[in-house]
Amino acid sequence: xxxxxxxxxxxxxxxxxxxxxxxxxxxxxxxxxxxxxxxxxxxxxxxxxxxxxxxxxxxxxxxxxxxxxxxxxxxxxxxxxxxxxxxxxxxxxxxxxxxxxxxxxxxxxxxxxxxxxxxxxxxxxxxxxxxxxxxxxxxxxxxxxxxxxxxxxxxxxxxxxxxxxxxxxxxxxxxxxxxxxxxxxxxxxxxxxxxxxxxxxxxxxxxxxxxxxxxxxxxxxxxxxxxxxxxxxxxxxxxxxxxxxxxxxxxxxx
Ligand SMILES: NC(=O)c1ccc[n+]([C@@H]2O[C@H](COP(=O)([O-])OP(=O)(O)OC[C@H]3O[C@@H](n4cnc5c(N)ncnc54)[C@H](OP(=O)(O)O)[C@@H]3O)[C@@H](O)[C@H]2O)c1
Numbered sequence: 001x002x003x004x005x006x007x008x009x010x011x012x013x014x015x016x017x018x019x020x021x022x023x024x025x026x027x028x029x030x031x032x033x034x035x036x037x038x039x040x041x042x043x044x045x046x047x048x049x050x051x052x053x054x055x056x057x058x059x060x061x062x063x064x065x066x067x068x069x070x071x072x073x074x075x076x077x078x079x080x081x082x083x084x085x086x087x088x089x090x091x092x093x094x095x096x097x098x099x100x101x102x103x104x105x106x107x108x109x110x111x112x113x114x115x116x117x118x119x120x121x122x123x124x125x126x127x128x129x130x131x132x133x134x135x136x137x138x139x140x141x142x143x144x145x146x147x148x149x150x151x152x153x154x155x156x157x158x159x160x161x162x163x164x165x166x167x168x169x170x171x172x173x174x175x176x177x178x179x180x181x182x183x184x185x186x187x188x189x190x191x192x193x194x195x196x197x198x199x200x201x202x203x204x205x206x207x208x209x210x211x212x213x214x215x216x217x218x219x220x221x222x223x224x225x226x227x228x229x230x231x232x233x234x235x236x237x238x239x240x241x242x243x244x245x246x247x248x249x250x251x252x253x254x
Pocket of ligand 1: 039097099147196201
């Protein structure tokens with residue numbers, strides 16, 4: 001990675017929206033570091049696809065639930081960058097990794113709730129905190145929320161509420177990091193056809209039809225509908241967008 005080229009780190013870049021974001025970011029001319037939780041094979045394929053675009057890429061294992069591992073992860077990334085660029089810094093951190101939870105309030109267990117908080121809030125908070133000394137001034141944070149932080153659907157109380165927390169956290173990040181010219185924004189996808197939640201938006205026809213019927217553009221989302229939005233926020237053209245929630249849902253529940 002050469003010093004002039006900007007670098008983005010995308011968590012959960014092995015599949016779905018993170019993969020699409022990583023590829024679109026690479027198409028914008030940035031080098032990319034992706035992380036995966038367990039799916040090294042898929043992550044390696046994404047690395048190859050990015051390299052085929054002429055950009056540099058590397059994949060590291062990271063469980064965003066495991067806050068205690070973050071110091072070692074930041075050091076690993078820093079060592080790699082220092083060796084290859086002479087600097088330990090990245091420019092953009094995309095907090096994308098995550099899993100679904102569909103359960104009615106009556107059934108949610110303490111363990112499930114802790115899990116969602118750990119992955120979707122605590123992990124985002126502390127990974128950002130740990131990377132802050134290593135984000136170049138003028139860079140940015142992109143968090144990934146959900147349409148479910150704006151509208152309520154049965155079974156998504158915990159997930160939607162925690163994503164709403166991430167949206168407020170993003171405003172606080174924008175406020176506190178502005179002095180370093182670091183922007184923070186949140187992309188809120190609608191229901192997108194990925195492996196998420198057992199792939200139900202993609203594979204369950206009834207679910208897919210319902211989503212299409214409540215979406216102004218008349219279909220469920222695809223990864224390609226999201227990655228470009230994340231990538232745009234990692235470009236100079238988006239430099240004045242700060243503290244914003246950008247929903248990319250095709251107009252769900254307008
Ligand atoms: N798809 C949707 O409908 C939708 C809608 C709104 C928001 N979102 C949000 O978009 C983000 C990405 O979702 P997706 O649809 O792309 O999901 P996905 O296709 O299931 O991919 C999830 C990605 O996150 C990684 N991951 C999962 N848990 C992790 C953990 N504990 N630590 C580190 N990495 C982890 C996975 O790694 P492995 O490949 O190694 O398992 C994979 O790369 C999530 O934050 C999700 O909440 C999704």
